[in-house]
Amino acid sequence: xxxxxxxxxxxxxxxxxxxxxxxxxxxxxxxxxxxxxxxxxxxxxxxxxxxxxxxxxxxxxxxxxxxxxxxxxxxxxxxxxxxxxxxxxxxxxxxxxxxxxxxxxxxxxxxxxxxxxxxxxxxxxxxxxxxxxxxxxxxxxxxxxxxxxxxxx
Amino acid sequence: xxxxxxxxxxxxxxxxxxxxxxxxxxxxxxxxxxxxxxxxxxxxxxxxxxxxxxxxxxxxxxxxxxxxxxxxxxxxxxxxxxxxxxxxxxxxxxxxxxxxxxxxxxxxxxxxxxxxxxxxxxxxxxxxxxxxxxxxxxxxxxxxxxxxxxxxx
DNA sequence: ACCAGACTTCAACCTGACTTGAGCTAAGTT
DNA sequence: AACTTAGCTCAAGTCAGGTTGAAGTCTGGT
Numbered sequence: 001x002x003x004x005x006x007x008x009x010x011x012x013x014x015x016x017x018x019x020x021x022x023x024x025x026x027x028x029x030x031x032x033x034x035x036x037x038x039x040x041x042x043x044x045x046x047x048x049x050x051x052x053x054x055x056x057x058x059x060x061x062x063x064x065x066x067x068x069x070x071x072x073x074x075x076x077x078x079x080x081x082x083x084x085x086x087x088x089x090x091x092x093x094x095x096x097x098x099x100x101x102x103x104x105x106x107x108x109x110x111x112x113x114x115x116x117x118x119x120x121x122x123x124x125x126x127x128x129x130x131x132x133x134x135x136x137x138x139x140x141x142x143x144x145x146x147x148x149x150x151x152x153x
Numbered sequence: 154x155x156x157x158x159x160x161x162x163x164x165x166x167x168x169x170x171x172x173x174x175x176x177x178x179x180x181x182x183x184x185x186x187x188x189x190x191x192x193x194x195x196x197x198x199x200x201x202x203x204x205x206x207x208x209x210x211x212x213x214x215x216x217x218x219x220x221x222x223x224x225x226x227x228x229x230x231x232x233x234x235x236x237x238x239x240x241x242x243x244x245x246x247x248x249x250x251x252x253x254x255x256x257x258x259x260x261x262x263x264x265x266x267x268x269x270x271x272x273x274x275x276x277x278x279x280x281x282x283x284x285x286x287x288x289x290x291x292x293x294x295x296x297x298x299x300x301x302x303x304x305x306x
Numbered sequence: 307a308c309c310a311g312a313c314t315t316c317a318a319c320c321t322g323a324c325t326t327g328a329g330c331t332a333a334g335t336t
Numbered sequence: 337a338a339c340t341t342a343g344c345t346c347a348a349g350t351c352a353g354g355t356t357g358a359a360g361t362c363t364g365g366t
Contacts, residue, residue: 007312017313018355026353036362038313057257062353087261094258098251104210105247108240160342170343171325179323189332191343215323 003040006031013049020049028052028066030074042075051086058090059097156193159184166202173202180219181205183227195228204239211243212250 010017023029031039055065072078163170176182184192208218225235
């Protein structure tokens with residue numbers, strides 16, 4: 001098997017060595033060590049790192065990725081089935097992200113039309129769960145007249 | 154003018170009081186104080202907060218929002234022109250986010266077809282600047298054979 | 307044998323967007 | 337007057353996803 005040093009992996013994956021070590025602490029990738037305690041990564045790690053970066057683009061957290069990658073072998077090429085499973089679920093993720101954003105955009109288009117001086121009737125300011133798609137924090141958009149206790153996170 | 158306490162604003166906007174105070178420190182919203190030093194917000198703040206939350210959904214940072222909102226009056230309804238200006242630029246943002254995600258999804262669809270056992274030919278793992286859309290960090294996805302120094306951020 | 311450059315660990319720091327807690331004050335209800 | 341909520345400030349904490357620096361060790365080439 002061909003082994004890569006952390007520097008080689010960094011150069012070829014475009015990910016900083018510090019990030020690679022960080023990923024390793026999170027169990028996303030694994031290495032063996034030389035006698036002198038240096039990391040050596042199997043070539044397959046290059047793919048793993050690419051998957052991680054791709055997954056991040058799709059909006060997955062490292063924790064979710066660790067989960068997904070836990071089902072793949074660390075030291076060999078993922079099987080076609082592995083890859084299909086991952087890419088299918090990522091695709092679903094993308095699809096739902098896209099439709100949420102599209103909905104938001106269309107609402108915004110209506111708003112441009114309406115002027116929305118009273119935001120009361122504006123779709124943008126009603127809950128619509130675009131919310132959960134991104135980040136943390138209270139996940140409500142709202143208008144004048146909707147009540148409800150504050151959303152604690 | 155009708156004034157809201159921070160608690161009322163929180164209940165009606167769905168945003169925690171702590172977040173509202175935080176926004177105030179960032180100049181996103183403003184308040185006057187009672188004799189007893191309590192915040193009182195003009196009703197228009199409700200709209201401002203709604204705009205902030207909507208802007209966040211669109212992927213704007215609080216700093217960017219502070220910037221955009223700096224052009225609106227704190228204590229009265231934004232004019233139609235104000236609102237159009239904002240919503241137009243947010244719409245552009247949405248449009249580009251959507252097209253980036255769509256591109257990523259389509260590449261992924263190809264990948265499902267190809268199996269991508271060698272990720273060499275897979276569109277997902279070539280740069281394609283979906284990258285800059287989200288967050289910080291090295292912004293390269295790459296395959297086996299692309300070289301290049303690491304991307305420092 | 308020697309040296310440069312790559313590698314090691316560990317702790318500290320960073321940004322963004324808030325939340326939590328301590329200690330204290332104001333407002334409203336009975 | 338006594339309570340109970342709600343509000344105040346300020347410092348510190350949290351979480352993600354890393355980066356930076358210090359102090360020391362390995363590896364590969366000559």
